[in-house]
Amino acid sequence: MRPLLNSAVPTRPAAPARPKPARLAWTKLLNAAAPAVSLATALAALAGACLSLAQNTAPALAIVELVVLSVAQQVLFLYIYLRFAKWDFKVALLALLSFAGLVVLYVMPEYLTGWQFNAVVHRSFFAAVWLMAMAIPAMMCAIYYLAGATPRAEDYAHYPLVLVPVGLALAVYVVLIGQLVLQGLPNLTWQAISKPYFSYGWPIKVFVGGDWPMWSSELRTSIGLLYYLQGTGLLMLLTAVISLPIGVGAGLYLSEYATGILGSLTRFAVTALRAISLLILGLTAFSLTDLSSGTPLASLLHGRYFDGFVWQTSSGGSFLAASIVLSFLVIPLIALATEEGCRSLPPELREGSLALGASDETTLWRIVLPWSLPNVVTALLLGCAEAAGSVAVLMFIAGRGDYGVGPFSQVTSLAYAIFIIWFGDQQFKGSMGPFLFTAGVLLMIITMGMGIAAMLTKRWLVRRHRGG
Amino acid sequence: MAKKAQRWSLARVVISVLALLPVLLLLLIVANLVWSSLPAIQQAGLPVLFSTKISNVFSGVYTPGEFGLLPALWGTVLLAGMTLGIAFPVSLAMAIFAAEFNLKGLGRVLEVLLGILVGIPPILYAVLSLTVLTAFVVPKFAANGLPEGIIRSLSGLPPYNPGTLPRETSTLLGGLMLSLLVIPFMAPLILDAIRGVPHDLKEASLALGATRWYTLMRVTLPSALPGIAMALSLGTLKTIGDVVISAWTIGYIKNGLPQPLVDIFESVAPLTSTGAGLLNGLSGGAAVPPGPERGAAYFAALLLLLIAFSILVMSSLAQRYLQRRLAR
C-alpha cells in the first residue's frame, strides 16, 4: 500500500550502506582485548576464592591471582583513558586494593587469633574474602567496557553482582545434599527399612512342660528404621485428619463470614500460630501429656502400650497428642490457603450459582470448595511434610518406639530418631550411629517428595477444576 | 466481594465453630505458658531469671538455683543477626535474578528449585552441619569450642570420621545452617513483593531512558518495600523460633555472656535450645520435676512469645506506614 505522502517538508533520503573494511574487525578485537583480559583474571580470582573457601590452600595461589588482577586493572585503566578519554577511578582503586591485599597475604601468618575471639582463623579465609571482594567489581567493570560502555552495558555489568551470591548459595545446597546422599545411601538396605530397632514380640517360645502350655515373650533386637517410618506415616495421617476440617473451616470463615472483631481476632490467631516458636508448641505438647499435672486429659493423651496382658503407660505422649499439637501448626497453613483459594474465585461463578437459586450451602459445597481444592490439597501436602519433619514438637514427649506404632502408643518418628541418634543414650548411638545419614536420606525423600507432589498436584488440579 | 447480611445456616454455624478453634488454641497455649512459668517467677524471682549465670543438671557444672536467661536472650539476638545478615542479601539477589535479570528462563528454574528446597526440615540441616563442620569450620576456624579440631588440622590429621560423630558447636555454624533454612523461605516472598509492583511504574521509568538497574533501585525496590518488610519479619520469626538447628549446632546452656559480645565462635545458646535444655537436657530422657527449673524453661518460651508478638506488631506497623506512602 503506497502511503499518500502529502508533505511540504522534504524527507531525508536513506543513508547508503557503508562497506565494512576488513580493518574494522581487527580494531574490534583490539578494543575488546583489555576488558576481556580483565574479565578473565576476575573470573580466575573468583575461582580462586571458591578454592580457598573449600580448602586451606597455600597463599601463593591467592597472591599470584591478586598480582595478575592488579596488573590487569592497571592495563584496563590505561585502555579506558586511551579509548574513552576519561579516568575511571573505580578501576584504579581496584588495582590498588588488589596490590594491598597481596601484600597483606604475604606477611600474614598461617593462623590468626586476636581480640579474644574464640577462634583461630586460617589465612585462606581472608584470601577467599579478599579475592571475592576484588573479583566481583572487577567483573562488573570489565563487562561494562566489553559491552561498549553504553547504558545497556550498565545493565549487563550488574549481572555478576546478582549471579555470584545466587550461584554460591546453590552450590552449597548441591554439595550438602550430595554429601547427605553419598553418606546415607550405602547403608540404605532392605533390612534398614524393614526391621524395627528394638521390640518386644509376641510369644514365640512355647514351653510344654507338665500339663500346661506356657507362653513367654522374648526380646527381639534388630537394627532398622521400620517403626520410625511407620511412625512418620501415622503422624502425617493423624495430623492431616485433624487439621483438614478445622483448617478448611477457618479458611472459609475468614473469606466468607469474617467481620468485625471476631474476624480480625481469628485472622490474628491464624497468623500468630504460624509465627510462634516451635519450642512453645513442644512445651505445650509436654504440658498436655505430663502426668505430674494430674489432669485426666494428660492421662488420656499419654503414651501406652499393650504388653500382651494389659495396657501399660509408658513415658511421653501418644501419637494422638503429638498430632493434635502438630495440627496447631498445620491448621493455619490450610486456613490461609483455603482463604486464598476462595478469594481467587471469580465473583461471576458465585453470583451465577446464587442467581440459579442455589442456597449458600450448596454454593459453598459445589462451587467455592472445588475451586479452592488445589490450594487446600497443596497446603495439606505441605502440612504433612512439616509433620514428617518436625522434631521440636515431639522432642519432649517422644521415645524410641520400642513397643510398636499406634494412635495411643508413644510417639516416635524418623525425624525424632535422627535427633536421638545424636542426643540419645550411648547404646542407641552405638548401634544406630551408621544410620544417621541413611535416616536423613529417607526423611529427605519423604519431605521433598511431598513438596514435589504438592507442586504437581496443584498444577493438575488447577487444570481439572479451573480449566487453567 | 460484598459480605451481605447472611442467615445463620447450619454450614455457617459449623464453619464459625471450626474457625473459633484457632483462637481458643492460641489462648490456651499462652495461658499454659504463663501458668507454668509462675513457679520460676515466684520462687526464683525475675532478677535471677535475668541474670547471666545458668547451669543445669544436664550441663557439666551444676549449681542449683541458677537460671539466668540473659545469655540466652543475647544468643537469640546474635544468631538472628548473623543468619539474616547472610540470608537477606542472598534472598534479595535470588529474587532480583528471578524477577528482573532473568537469563533465558533460568529464573523459573530457580523458583522451582526454591520450592523444592523449602521443604527440607530443620533436622536435616542439623545433620548436614556435621559435613559443614568437618569440611569447612574445623579446618578454617578451629575455635576453642572445638579443641580437637585445631590440633588435628594443625598436625595434618584427617578430619573426623562420621562414625565417631564429633560434637563441636558454635554460633557461626548455627548461623550458616539456619540461613540455609531461611533462604528458600524468604526468597519467594521477596520475589512476590517485587512482582507486585505495578507494571506501569517500571514502564514509565524505562521510557525515560533509565537502565533496568536504575529502575530496580529507584522505583521497583522502594515500591516493593512493604512486601520486603513482611518477608524480613517472617524470616526473623522463623530464625528465632527454630529449636533443632540451634540445639544441634550451638548447644543448649551457655553460662555467662561471651567475651567479646559478638564472638560468633563461641556457642551462645539461644532461647529456644536453652528452654529445651532446661526441660530435659535434650537427652531424650526424663524431664526435670515440676519446680523453678521447669518454670524457667516455660519462661524462656514466654520470652520468645513476647519477642515474636512484638516483631509481628512492629512489622505490620511498618508495612502500614510504607503502604500509606505508596498508595495512590
Added chain:
Amino acid sequence: MPSGMEIRELKASYGANQVLKGINLDVHRGKVTALIGPSGCGKTTLLRCLNRLSELTKGANVSGHIRLEGQEILDMDPMLLRRQVGMVFQKPNPFPMSVRENVLYGIKAAKLAVDQAEVVKASLGKAAIWDELKDRLEDNAFRLSVGQQQRVCIARTLATSPSVILMDEPAAALDPSSASKVEASINSFRGDYTVVIVTHNMQQALRVSDYTVFLFLGEVVEFGETAQVFNDPQRPETREYIAGRFG
C-alpha cells in the same frame, strides 16, 4: 531540537499474532502527527515500536527500519534512544516521589549536568502546571489529582529535552478541563518537538495535529495533512471511519 522519523516496512508480531503488517510512514520534524483508527488496529503497538518499549512484552518480534534523523533505532542502545524519544502514557503513572523528583528523574537517570531548579521550572511551565505547583514541589505526586498527575508526567518527559514525544491517548483518562490544558500544551510543542499522538477522539486530532495517519488492521490506509484527510478522504475506509460508521 526536534527530529524527524522514517518508518519503512515495519512489521511487528506478538507470538503468532501479526499486529503490524508493513508500515511505511514519515514523521515530519517539528510537527504533530496523529494516529487514528479503530481499537486493535495497532496504533499503540506502532507507538511503542518507536521507542522500543514493544520489546518489554514477551514474544515480541519487530522487524523493518525505523530511522531517527538517519540513525537506525533498532540498532541503537534502547536507553539512549529513549532519552531522545519520550513517552506519555494513557493512565498517568507518576512515581511515588515528590513532584520535583519526578521531573528530575530522567535527568538523574542519564546523569546530565544541568541546573536542576531551572529544568524543573521550565518543564512544569511547558506542561502548563508551574503556577499550580510552584509551591508544592515537595508534595508526593500521588497526592495530586489525575489531571495534575498527567501534566507532571508530561513535564517529566520534557525535562530530558527529547526530540520526539510519543503520546498514547494522553487526555483519555482526564476530565475536560485538564484535557483541554493538555491539548493546549501539545499545541505549544509545535516547532520545538516532534509529536506523535494516538487518539480515539477525532475532534482532538483535528484540534491538535498537522498530519493524520489512519491505521486499519495493521496497515496505513491513509496519511496526509489533517485538514485534507478529514475533509476530503481519498479512501473508502477512511470515509467510513470518519463518518463514525465503525470504530
